[in-house]
Amino acid sequence: MMAKNIFISISLSIFFLQMTIGEVELRPGFYSTSCPNAESTVRDVMRVAMNREIRSVASVMRLQFHDCFVNGCDGSVLLDDTPTMLGEKLALSNINSLRSFEVIDEIKEALENICPQVVSCADIVIMAARDASGGPDWEVKLGRKDSLFASQEDSNDIMPSPRANASALIDLFTKFNLSVEDLVALSGSHSIGKARCFSIVFRLYNQSGSGKPDPAIDPPYRMELDKLCPLGGDGNVTGDLDATPIIFDNQYFKDLVAGRGFLNSDETLYTFEETRKWVVKYSEDQSAFFKAFIKGMIKMGDLLSGRPGEIRKNCRVVNSPKISENIPWLAY
Numbered sequence: 001m002m003a004k005n006i007f008i009s010i011s012l013s014i015f016f017l018q019m020t021i022g023e024v025e026l027r028p029g030f031y032s033t034s035c036p037n038a039e040s041t042v043r044d045v046m047r048v049a050m051n052r053e054i055r056s057v058a059s060v061m062r063l064q065f066h067d068c069f070v071n072g073c074d075g076s077v078l079l080d081d082t083p084t085m086l087g088e089k090l091a092l093s094n095i096n097s098l099r100s101f102e103v104i105d106e107i108k109e110a111l112e113n114i115c116p117q118v119v120s121c122a123d124i125v126i127m128a129a130r131d132a133s134g135g136p137d138w139e140v141k142l143g144r145k146d147s148l149f150a151s152q153e154d155s156n157d158i159m160p161s162p163r164a165n166a167s168a169l170i171d172l173f174t175k176f177n178l179s180v181e182d183l184v185a186l187s188g189s190h191s192i193g194k195a196r197c198f199s200i201v202f203r204l205y206n207q208s209g210s211g212k213p214d215p216a217i218d219p220p221y222r223m224e225l226d227k228l229c230p231l232g233g234d235g236n237v238t239g240d241l242d243a244t245p246i247i248f249d250n251q252y253f254k255d256l257v258a259g260r261g262f263l264n265s266d267e268t269l270y271t272f273e274e275t276r277k278w279v280v281k282y283s284e285d286q287s288a289f290f291k292a293f294i295k296g297m298i299k300m301g302d303l304l305s306g307r308p309g310e311i312r313k314n315c316r317v318v319n320s321p322k323i324s325e326n327i328p329w330l331a332y
């Protein structure tokens with residue numbers, strides 16, 4: 001009883017300590033004195049990762065979206081499950097899909113070697129996602145803390161399905177103060193990377209329960225997709241999200257206009273009136289796309305949980321697993 005009280009009171013003081021550092025203000029160059037080579041180190045490791053596997057840049061860019069939408073950009077998506085905490089890695093949108101966590105680990109290791117426990121995992125995701133485009137460059141705001149907790153349930157509740165239509169996506173993005181233009185521009189991230197047959201078979205064979213394919217798909221493209229993803233085939237087979245899946249460009253939008261969007265959530269941006277004008281605009285003007293994409297990534301990066309945080313030593317685990325495992329409510 002006594003020992004337990006002491007434990008709780010120590011935990012509580014740690015908790016309030018973390019509370020005070022929980023309030024953060026993001027700014028560019030946050031590590032310029034504490035870890036001057038932080039940003040160049042991230043860039044170097046990203047370059048190595050890209051040379052090893054070109055797709056990893058897409059996978060890393062996606063991590064920002066899946067981290068920031070679930071309780072803010074706090075590295076929660078990077079936490080492994082523990083016996084008492086179901087994290088986000090096995091959530092509906094992430095299981096057998098979200099990847100390249102090892103690249104984040106490599107960046108963290110390189111940063112721990114030069115400035116131990118200075119750079120947060122949440123900031124690593126933001127810097128790495130910026131470097132991943134290989135196209136437009138921008139200044140990122142930094143100074144985030146890492147969460148003490150991850151929530152599979154929250155991820156399941158929040159992250160959109162590839163079946164979603166544009167109006168559902170607008171509603172979701174609006175909740176995060178992201179505009180229709182932000183939604184379309186950020187979806188342009190699908191200019192790189194791949195998705196599984198699992199994410200599209202319903203639209204190839206049974207769109208909205210009709211027993212028919214999505215009529216918005218360009219017929220020759222549908223034949224290609226049918227071949228790649230036959231009914232009853234391996235759901236883990238992957239296809240390219242646009243016609244130039246290793247180049248970050250506006251090809252994705254040209255494909256949408258031509259009925260060659262891979263996911264339903266992609267194609268619907270063109271078929272719905274509210275989003276179409278932005279798709280058309282970006283399909284015609286790559287620099288307008290880049291500008292809007294940068295704006296969207298910065299706005300998405302501004303999402304914070306307002307909860308206490310820390311600088312993790314290892315992006316996969318909190319620094320004192322006992323505190324949050326034994327008394328889960330203390331994690332907040």
Ligand code: HEM
Pocket residue numbers: 055057058059060061062064065096097098099160161162163164169186187189190192193194195196197198199241263265
């Ligand atoms: C608008 C709603 C969105 C939906 C419904 C959506 C859905 C998906 C799905 C289903 C996949 C493929 C998963 C799989 O089959 O394994 C995917 C991949 C991807 N998503 Fe999204 N996404 C959305 C927005 C975003 C945003 C905002 C970003 C980043 C800014 C993003 C970046 C990516 C990237 C880069 C990939 C390819 C990853 C890889 O190759 O590993 N997505 N997305």
Ligand SMILES: *[C@@H]1O[C@H](CO)[C@@H](O)[C@H](O)[C@H]1NC(C)=O
Pocket residue numbers: 164165166167168
């Ligand atoms: C879009 O999706 C929402 C949610 O699934 C649904 O309620 C709505 O009817 C759909 N809108 C249209 C026009 O299909």
Ligand SMILES: *[C@@H]1O[C@H](CO)[C@@H](O)[C@H](O)[C@H]1NC(C)=O
Pocket residue numbers: 175176177303
């Ligand atoms: C959206 O903006 C409003 C008003 O500025 C703010 O109160 C709210 O917290 C923001 N929501 C998110 C998710 O950032």
Ligand SMILES: *[C@@H]1O[C@H](CO)[C@@H](O)[C@H](O)[C@H]1NC(C)=O
Pocket residue numbers: 206208209210211
């Ligand atoms: C298509 O979807 C509907 C509604 O979800 C379902 O009732 C039907 O059995 C499905 N058809 C096929 C062929 O899978």
Ligand SMILES: *[C@@H]1O[C@H](CO)[C@@H](O)[C@H](O)[C@H]1NC(C)=O
Pocket residue numbers: 096198234235236
């Ligand atoms: C994909 O592969 C994983 C791991 O081998 C397996 O558990 C899962 O069921 C497969 N998913 C689909 C949709 O086939």
